[in-house]
Amino acid sequence: MKLYTAQRAPNPRRVTMFMAEKNITQISLVEVDLNALEHKGEVYRAKSPLAKVPALELDDGR
């Protein structure tokens, strides 16, 4: 599984804090560059149409 995140954004930060608290290490973190508007691009929108972080991608692609 992958968690799309952005280091300085509070919403994904909340998720990574809970992951650390619960010792969840099997989820890969993928940094999305909000400053470069990467989340507004076609590639990211195909994964997360609302164009927000965090977004979780399951191993089966959902």
Ligand SMILES: N[C@@H](CCC(=O)N[C@@H](CS)C(=O)NCC(=O)O)C(=O)O
């Ligand atoms: N309800 C959503 C809100 C996510 C959200 O607003 N994320 C912000 C970062 S903290 C974001 O992606 N902002 C980029 C934008 O709105 O363009 C959640 O909690 O996951």
